Amino acid sequence: MYDKTITMSYDVVIIGSGLGGLVAGAKLAKEGRKVLIIEQHTSIGGYATCFTQNNFTIDVGFHSVDGLYLDDPKIKVFEDLDVYFNLEFVTLPLELYRYVNNRIDISIPNTKEGAIEVLTEHFPKEKHGIIEFFRTIENIFSSEWKNKTAGEMLDSMIKDNDLKLALVGIIQYYGDDPYYLSALSFSAALARNFKGGNHYIKGGSVKLTDYLANYIREHEGKILLGQEVTKILIDPEKEIVEGVEYRSTNDINEEQTTASAKSVIVNAPLPVAAKLLSSESKNAVQLQEMMKHLKIGHSALNIYFGFETTLDNLNHKSYLTVVNHKSVYSLKDIFENNNMRYSQKNFIFVDYGQTDTGMAPFGKSTGVISTVDYLHNWDNLSDEEYSAKKKEIEKIFIEKLDLLIPGVWDHIEYISVATPKTLERYTKNPKGSVIGFTRNPLQVRMYPLTSPIKNLHFTSAWSVPGGGFTSIIDASWRVAVSVLKRRR
Numbered sequence: 497m498y499d500k501t502i503t504m505s506y507d508v509v510i511i512g513s514g515l516g517g518l519v520a521g522a523k524l525a526k527e528g529r530k531v532l533i534i535e536q537h538t539s540i541g542g543y544a545t546c547f548t549q550n551n552f553t554i555d556v557g558f559h560s561v562d563g564l565y566l567d568d569p570k571i572k573v574f575e576d577l578d579v580y581f582n583l584e585f586v587t588l589p590l591e592l593y594r595y596v597n598n599r600i601d602i603s604i605p606n607t608k609e610g611a612i613e614v615l616t617e618h619f620p621k622e623k624h625g626i627i628e629f630f631r632t633i634e635n636i637f638s639s640e641w642k643n644k645t646a647g648e649m650l651d652s653m654i655k656d657n658d659l660k661l662a663l664v665g666i667i668q669y670y671g672d673d674p675y676y677l678s679a680l681s682f683s684a685a686l687a688r689n690f691k692g693g694n695h696y697i698k699g700g701s702v703k704l705t706d707y708l709a710n711y712i713r714e715h716e717g718k719i720l721l722g723q724e725v726t727k728i729l730i731d732p733e734k735e736i737v738e739g740v741e742y743r744s745t746n747d748i749n750e751e752q753t754t755a756s757a758k759s760v761i762v763n764a765p766l767p768v769a770a771k772l773l774s775s776e777s778k779n780a781v782q783l784q785e786m787m788k789h790l791k792i793g794h795s796a797l798n799i800y801f802g803f804e805t806t807l808d809n810l811n812h813k814s815y816l817t818v819v820n821h822k823s824v825y826s827l828k829d830i831f832e833n834n835n836m837r838y839s840q841k842n843f844i845f846v847d848y849g850q851t852d853t854g855m856a857p858f859g860k861s862t863g864v865i866s867t868v869d870y871l872h873n874w875d876n877l878s879d880e881e882y883s884a885k886k887k888e889i890e891k892i893f894i895e896k897l898d899l900l901i902p903g904v905w906d907h908i909e910y911i912s913v914a915t916p917k918t919l920e921r922y923t924k925n926p927k928g929s930v931i932g933f934t935r936n937p938l939q940v941r942m943y944p945l946t947s948p949i950k951n952l953h954f955t956s957a958w959s960v961p962g963g964g965f966t967s968i969i970d971a972s973w974r975v976a977v978s979v980l981k982r983r984r
């Protein structure tokens with residue numbers, strides 16, 4: 497047991513064991529730094545984790561990862577940390593996603609050339625716009641659209657509303673409104689999908705986070721679970737970080753322990769971490785002020801399924817299906833739809849059984865429905881009201897899924913609902929945000945968000961430009977490298 501009365505000293509303390517904390521921790525431990533990761537939850541990984549129920553392994557916040565092409569920034573990280581020798585990546589089917597509404601049903605391939613061909617077949621009059629769209633997203637960093645919204649960009653190139661809707665099909669991974677989402681964020685992420693296709697980690701995201709945690713421990717690093725950082729210590733004169741204070745997450749009366757450190761890396765959500773900074777530091781106060789003015793992104797409602805069959809037996813062939821409600825006619829309807837009744841909401845359905853993900857017993861499969869949601873839809877409910885609402889929504893979405901895959905209702909062996917409240921409770925991400933701060937053109941310009949306090953570093957979905965596995969893995973490795981450049 498760790499002696500609570502002693503102040504321990506480390507080269508680096510990392511607050512949070514989300515993907516960002518673990519990647520940075522693994523690199524630093526590999527290079528011989530004395531690393532301590534403090535995680536408030538009883539398990540590692542943040543959103544990058546799985547749970548097991550009825551022999552089904554369910555991924556909480558991971559549907560697929562883009563890239564793995566030659567100059568994909570993840571490659572150097574995976575090679576450096578021996579990830580490839582220890583984890584198996586499954587390449588997903590050639591379809592990036594299937595887009596369905598009551599007017600069209602299109603399977604969009606995961607290559608630029610394939611997507612242009614299929615979309616042009618469906619929308620021959622839009623051929624030039626389609627080509628321009630793909631050219632722009634590939635070159636977005638030098639494009640005139642980089643400071644505009646995705647909606648503005650699409651309106652300038654494409655006329656057909658259904659085509660625009662199909663092109664922003666997977667918008668919920670980046671934002672909840674095409675006229676608010678930065679064209680830069682949207683395009684950079686989408687272009688990566690078309691460049692390298694999509695992949696899944698066999699066994700789920702937990703395989704990656706477990707691997708990184710073991711790697712850290714094997715390199716003499718330490719990970720404390722169920723311990724919440726309550727204060728980030730700063731020398732206010734020198735504006736330099738000195739360490740952290742933490743205590744048991746479940747026992748607020750427990751004495752605080754101090755861990756001193758030459759560097760502190762914040763993987764916990766930035767709005768949470770900013771509040772842990774001492775108000776004696778002028779820079780900390782400025783950062784706290786800034787956080788108050790940044791807009792927090794949307795959350796998600798997730799319905800996790802275990803099926804007693806694989807869904808190809810029900811003639812379902814897509815890994816990722818985007819289903820838009822018939823009332824969504826144009827891009828401007830998307831934000832409205834996100835605020836509609838659940839029975840009318842757009843959603844994504846991921847059928848993990850379409851490939852060998854290793855998540856379910858033989859002959860069975862897992863899946864998830866995910867839709868944009870907001871914490872305010874779930875706040876201020878009594879326990880009974882909350883459970884009843886979850887039950888009601890479970891039924892609504894089973895009905896919606898049964899329309900997509902007739903007969904699926906009879907094959908559900910396990911089902912559970914995770915609300916924005918669930919996401920916030922487990923990971924402390926404010927409002928259960930799945931993307932950190934919103935990625936509107938104004939906010940995107942501030943990325944990567946760096947710390948104004950010496951030797952304090954940020955790495956999480958809240959501080960990196962892109963969000964999602966690719967951006968976080970790349971940014972966290974870079975943060976570790978910049979910490980290593982300091983003299984020991």
Ligand SMILES: Cc1cc2nc3c(=O)[nH]c(=O)nc-3n(C[C@H](O)[C@H](O)[C@H](O)COP(=O)(O)OP(=O)(O)OC[C@H]3O[C@@H](n4cnc5c(N)ncnc54)[C@H](O)[C@@H]3O)c2cc1C
Binds near residue numbers: 516534537542763925
């Ligand atoms: C439903 C869903 C689906 C997604 N699908 C995909 C996908 O298909 N592909 C993709 O690339 N990305 C996807 N994402 C996004 C991806 O999962 C996240 O961007 C990524 O996992 C976030 O990692 P992070 O390092 O920012 O930390 P987080 O996962 O937010 O972890 C932060 C950690 O900090 C800890 N913490 C907080 N406060 C404290 C404290 N005071 N003291 C100690 N610890 C603290 C938390 O407990 C948590 O473990 C999805 C997300 C969700 C929610």
